[in-house]
Amino acid sequence: MSSVLEVRQVSKAYGRTDAVDSLNMDLAEHTIYGLLGRNGAGKTTFLNMITGGIFPDGGEIAVHGNLLKKGDVPTQTCYIREKNFYPNNARVRDVLQMAAAFHPDWDAKFASKLLGTFKLNPRKKMRQLSRGMESMVGNLIGLASRAPLTIFDEPVLGLDVLMRERFYRMLIEDYAEHPRTILLSTHLIDEIATVVEQVFIMESGSILMHEEVEQIRDRAHMISGLGAGLDHFLQGRRVIHGERYGNAGMAVVYGELTEHDHREAASQGLTIEGVPLQKFFAYLIEEGQTDE
Amino acid sequence: MNKMKVQLRVSWLRMKLAVWILLAAIAVSMATGIIVNAALDSDPQQDAQDVAAAVGELREITGNDELQIEVPSEMENVNVSSANMLLTLLPLLAIILPLQTFRPMMNFGDSRRRYFTGLLGVYAVSALLLALVNSLWWPFEQNFVRIYSQTYNLIEVFGWEQFGTVGAFIYQSVFYFFVLTLFNLLFSGLKSPISWIIWTVLIAAIPIGTSIASLRVHVADFFLALLFNDSLINAVGINLGLSLIFIAGAWLFTRRRTF
Amino acid sequence: MPIPFDESRPIFQQIAERIEDDILNGTYAEEDQIISTTQFSRIFQINPATIVKGFGLLVNEDIIYKKRGLGMYVAVGAKEKIMAKRRERFYSDLVVKLLEEAEKLGMTTEDVIQMIQREKEEQRK
Numbered sequence: 001m002s003s004v005l006e007v008r009q010v011s012k013a014y015g016r017t018d019a020v021d022s023l024n025m026d027l028a029e030h031t032i033y034g035l036l037g038r039n040g041a042g043k044t045t046f047l048n049m050i051t052g053g054i055f056p057d058g059g060e061i062a063v064h065g066n067l068l069k070k071g072d073v074p075t076q077t078c079y080i081r082e083k084n085f086y087p088n089n090a091r092v093r094d095v096l097q098m099a100a101a102f103h104p105d106w107d108a109k110f111a112s113k114l115l116g117t118f119k120l121n122p123r124k125k126m127r128q129l130s131r132g133m134e135s136m137v138g139n140l141i142g143l144a145s146r147a148p149l150t151i152f153d154e155p156v157l158g159l160d161v162l163m164r165e166r167f168y169r170m171l172i173e174d175y176a177e178h179p180r181t182i183l184l185s186t187h188l189i190d191e192i193a194t195v196v197e198q199v200f201i202m203e204s205g206s207i208l209m210h211e212e213v214e215q216i217r218d219r220a221h222m223i224s225g226l227g228a229g230l231d232h233f234l235q236g237r238r239v240i241h242g243e244r245y246g247n248a249g250m251a252v253v254y255g256e257l258t259e260h261d262h263r264e265a266a267s268q269g270l271t272i273e274g275v276p277l278q279k280f281f282a283y284l285i286e287e288g289q290t291d292e
Numbered sequence: 293m294n295k296m297k298v299q300l301r302v303s304w305l306r307m308k309l310a311v312w313i314l315l316a317a318i319a320v321s322m323a324t325g326i327i328v329n330a331a332l333d334s335d336p337q338q339d340a341q342d343v344a345a346a347v348g349e350l351r352e353i354t355g356n357d358e359l360q361i362e363v364p365s366e367m368e369n370v371n372v373s374s375a376n377m378l379l380t381l382l383p384l385l386a387i388i389l390p391l392q393t394f395r396p397m398m399n400f401g402d403s404r405r406r407y408f409t410g411l412l413g414v415y416a417v418s419a420l421l422l423a424l425v426n427s428l429w430w431p432f433e434q435n436f437v438r439i440y441s442q443t444y445n446l447i448e449v450f451g452w453e454q455f456g457t458v459g460a461f462i463y464q465s466v467f468y469f470f471v472l473t474l475f476n477l478l479f480s481g482l483k484s485p486i487s488w489i490i491w492t493v494l495i496a497a498i499p500i501g502t503s504i505a506s507l508r509v510h511v512a513d514f515f516l517a518l519l520f521n522d523s524l525i526n527a528v529g530i531n532l533g534l535s536l537i538f539i540a541g542a543w544l545f546t547r548r549r550t551f
Numbered sequence: 552m553p554i555p556f557d558e559s560r561p562i563f564q565q566i567a568e569r570i571e572d573d574i575l576n577g578t579y580a581e582e583d584q585i586i587s588t589t590q591f592s593r594i595f596q597i598n599p600a601t602i603v604k605g606f607g608l609l610v611n612e613d614i615i616y617k618k619r620g621l622g623m624y625v626a627v628g629a630k631e632k633i634m635a636k637r638r639e640r641f642y643s644d645l646v647v648k649l650l651e652e653a654e655k656l657g658m659t660t661e662d663v664i665q666m667i668q669r670e671k672e673e674q675r676k
Contacts, residue, residue: 032598053398053551071547073403085399087305098298102401169596176589176599193558194597214561214601266651274559 003065004029004149004181005050010059012045012205019045021205022059027149030179032171034192034213036281037202043185044082046202047153051079063149078103078147080138082154086126092137093122096144103145110174111144117166131158139167143174151183156191168195189278203285213277220275221257224250229268241283252283299397299410306392310384318377325371325441373437373445375429378422382468385418386475390542391482398551408546412539415472423464427457455524463524466531470518473538481545490541562597566605571614571633574625581630585615585623612636 005027012020020042027033037043048054050061052073060067063074086095092115100106115122118136126134139155156164172195175182184192189199193213201209209216220240223233227247234242234251241252252275257265265272275283293301351359389411397407430447437443447453452460478494481487501511518534521527556565570586573579588606592599606623609615614629626632653663 031600048551055548055550071404073398073401078401081399085395087302087396089305089308090301094301097293098301099400101293101295101298165596169593172596172598173593176592190558194556194562194595194601197598197600214563214604217559217561220559274557276558 002029003027004063005183006060006062007050008060010046010049010056010061012042012049012054012056018205020049020056023205023207025200025207025210027181027183029148029181031198032175032182032184032196034189034196034199035183035185035202036187036189036199037185038187038285041187041202042205043202044153045205047079047151047183047185050074051077051151053079074149076104076147077149077151078142078145079151080142080153080155082157084134084138086137088125088127090126091122092120092124092126092129095126095137096122096141099141099145103147105146105148107144107146110146111140114140114143114170117170118163132160132163135159136163136167143170146174146178146180149181149183151185153185154187155184156186156188164191168192171195189281193277201281201284208284216254216277216280217274219254219256220252220277220280221254222250222252222273222275223265223270224248224273225265225268225270229270233265233268233270240280240287252280254284295402295406296410296413298400299393299402299407300414302393302396303389303414306388306396307385310388311381314378314380314384318374321371321377322374330440370442370444373426373429373433373443375426375433376444376446378425379446379468381418381422382471383475386415386472387479389414390476390479394546394549395551404547404549408543411476415469415476419465419468419472422468423461426464427461430460450519451522454522459524463527466528466535467519470531470535470538473535473542477538477542477545480542481549483550484545484548487545556595556597563601563605563608566591566597566602567608570606570609571637574614574629575633575637579625581625581627583625584621585625587622 003026005025007023007025009022009024010020011018011022023046035043035046045054049056050063050068052068052071055070062068064076066074068074086098090098096111096115100108100111118140120129120133120136120140126137129137135155135158139152142150142152142155156167159167168191171182184196186192196213198210198212199216200207223230225248227244227249230249230251234253238254239251240254243250257272262272347359351357393411394407397410398404426445426447430445433443433445446464447460450463452463455463478487478491501507517526517530521530556562570579573585579585586594588599588602591597591602606615610617610623612632613626614632615623616626618624649663650660653660
């Protein structure tokens with residue numbers, strides 16, 4: 001598989017704070033990725049760098065194999081910003097026509113179908129739209145662009161449940177027929193958990209974890225039981241989070257558990273459960289913070 | 293729609309309000325000009341007699357024989373030619389476009405290079421169009437407008453009529469392009485410290501250039517060569533030469549301009 | 552309309568189980584074509600790669616097989632294979648745990664058997 005995005009040791013500082021710190025990322029063809037992190041984790045700064053909006057202080061970025069020089073904007077890329085900059089006195093219809101000029105793979109038929117699905121009135125002016133509808137115009141452009149690298153920054157912000165659902169449905173549907181590389185940046189894991197194949201978890205400008213979502217589901221465990229047995233079991237494992245109450249406790253660990261591990265836990269009277277993803281990420285980010 | 297068309301569309305959307313306001317202002321000023329001139333229907337000799345009589349009365353009332361009132365010899369209203377008022381668009385274009393179209397174009401996925409060449413295209417077309425409008429307006433102004441009101445036009449003020457209709461058109465085009473590229477330079481790199489230096493130098497140059505006598509001659513020479521040049525070829529050379537420098541400067545800002 | 556999967560367990564396993572359930576309850580007979588990856592992906596809003604992985608699990612166990620260019624079909628003897636596998640799991644997951652829990656509560660194996668028989672009689676009534 002050829003590489004769609006290669007990021008090597010990219011850093012960006014604003015004054016004394018590192019917005020992005022020696023970050024590495026590789027995106028392959030035909031995969032949906034999630035970029036997860038809290039607000040202020042550096043996601044947007046990073047996305048602005050890989051799309052040529054701002055320039056890194058150091059490191060290298062290559063998009064579709066072409067090294068991005070200072071001032072370059074990558075081709076075959078569609079970046080839908082969290083806050084869009086479409087002229088506010090333009091009509092939705094015109095904005096779509098204008099966006100089409102920049103995307104060689106644009107599908108006009110699909111775009112007009114999406115207008116209906118997303119309940120957007122093409123005759124409305126951008127400034128007449130609610131925050132959610134404005135996001136939907138961007139999302140529509142991102143989908144209809146069919147760009148080999150499509151990036152959405154917080155695509156569902158301000159959307160009601162129905163529209164979130166519709167966006168992700170159209171994304172999955174269109175992706176199945178026209179595979180491409182999609183990067184979804186968000187702080188809400190729950191909604192993209194089944195949509196994305198792999199996630200990058202970002203905190204304080206660094207990637208804390210890069211993993212297949214299914215792998216995380218397989219490897220994240222919550223173990224609870226009596227303190228002594230628990231301590232013994234946790235030895236040598238990656239403990240993400242731990243809590244004690246009385247002489248009992250619980251811990252969230254990350255790693256594969258073998259049949260043998262399960263039997264050992266059972267013999268110590270420990271119970272092993274799965275951890276919901278959102279919980280796991282919250283613990284992981286918390287852990288990343290206390291490390292500083 | 294191709295990318296250039298998108299840029300024209302975005303430029304128009306951003307300029308729309310300013311253009312309508314300007315056109316409305318020109319219409320209002322034309323209308324008031326006609327009304328005022330019609331109402332006054334003035335006769336300079338009659339005016340002078342009226343003023344003399346009024347001064348005499350004032351001297352009697354105040355008992356001050358020294359009292360004098362300065363009266364301009366020409367009492368009529370002098371207006372800027374309506375076609376020249378349209379030239380307000382030059383600074384407006386070159387301020388609004390770099391400030392307001394860079395991000396929308398980048399947001400659509402445009403490259404800095406294509407955006408910049410497109411912008412220069414918009415400027416070139418605007419300069420030619422405005423020169424054309426004024427060139428067409430000029431005979432109409434001389435033969436018709438001036439029956440009703442006193443106006444002045446850049447073509448006459450700078451003596452461009454000496455180059456004939458086509459010559460005046462060319463002079464205007466290059467000068468307008470010069471103005472556009474100058475403002476474009478000033479508003480293309482507002483985030484850059486180099487741009488702040490250019491601004492400071494320019495602002496400082498005005499009082500320094502006019503107050504120091506030895507410099508004043510050079511400043512005057514410069515403006516003579518730029519605006520009152522008796523050689524059309526030299527004028528084109530100076531205007532376009534300076535434009536090229538401004539374009540180069542603006543490109544240096546734009547190629548590193550952040551979103 | 553995505554059916555909530557258990558978020559704390561790999562989804563591809565749950566997809567495989569769902570297809571197995573459908574074979575067990577007769578939704579799909581032997582040699583029937585099963586739902587396509589694309590359809591499954593659209594209906595449940597799940598990344599197609601995850602579904603391919605889930606189907607792959609069943610292909611490896613010879614429960615379904617791929618007809619080139621047509622789709623996935625239920626293999627002959629799939630139902631028996633699933634039942635055998637589930638019986639195995641029934642023993643390890645349910646019977647073993649049941650007896651462990653019974654032991655914690657101080658119950659003998661006989662007590663458990665009696666309870667099961669009582670429940671069976673209740674159901675017959």
